[in-house]
Amino acid sequence: MADLIFYYHNKLPCAAFKVLETAIKEHGEHELISTFDEFRIDQYVLADSPTSRIIAIDFDNTITADVDFYLGLIEAYRTRDWEPVICTLRADEDENLLEIHDKLHHVGIRVYxxxxxxxxxxxxxxxxxxxxxxxxxxxxxxxxxTSLLLRNGIEY
Ligand SMILES: [Mg+2]
Structure with missing residues (x-):
């Protein structure tokens, strides 16, 4: 699978990010940057609620960009008591849900x-x-x- 460039720019400690950071390092071919450059970035990693255990992962061009990596990541989060979910802009239609679950090898994950x-x-x-x-x-x-984006180093 092609290498992906992940963007993360949060200055506060974030335990949820550590899991992803470890997965990226172990993968070896994905890259992590902290400079906002929309022409380089493949995946944005934005810290939001510091007390939530929910990791919301997009489907199209996120999971589909490297399914095996994300399957491993979902597992890594689960073993550390985080709850990964899918959050997609797609509509709530059977064929969408079927495609998502099928691609994820039916790991059983909540899809929003x-x-x-x-x-x-x-x-x-x-x-x-x-x-x-x-x-x-x-x-x-x-x-x-909005403040969430500003806090994560994205200014427009
Ligand atoms: Mg997408």
């Missing part, structure tokens, strides 16, 4: 389909705070200029 709605607001509406977001498309999580 926002149907194009901004992910952070959607999840909060479900009563779910997210600890860490992993996504190739950060505008799908929250709009520009």
């Amino acid at each position: 389909t926002t149907d194009g709605k901004k992910k952070r607001a959607f999840m909060l509406h479900q009563g779910i705070s997210v600890g860490l977001w992993i996504d190739d498309y950060f505008p799908g999580i929250i709009q520009f200029g």
Whole structure:
């Protein structure tokens, strides 16, 4: 699988990130950078609620960019008592869910389909705070200029 460049720029300690950082190091061919450069970055890693155990992972061009890596990552989070979930902009349709579960070899993971709605607001509406977001498309999580993005080094 092609190498992926992960972006992470949070200055506060984040235990959820450590799991990902270890997985990236063990993988050996993915890269981690802290400078915002949207032309280089494949995957954005955004720290959100410091008390949440939820890791929200996007599907298209995130998991699908390296399924084996993400299967390992999901397992790594679970063994450390984090709860990885899928959060996708796709609509809640059977064929979407089938494709997602099939690609993940039916590991049994909660899938949230926002149907194009901004992910952070959607999840909060479900009563779910997210600890860490992993996504190739950060505008799908929250709009520009918000504190979450600023805190993660993304300024527009
Ligand atoms: Mg995506």
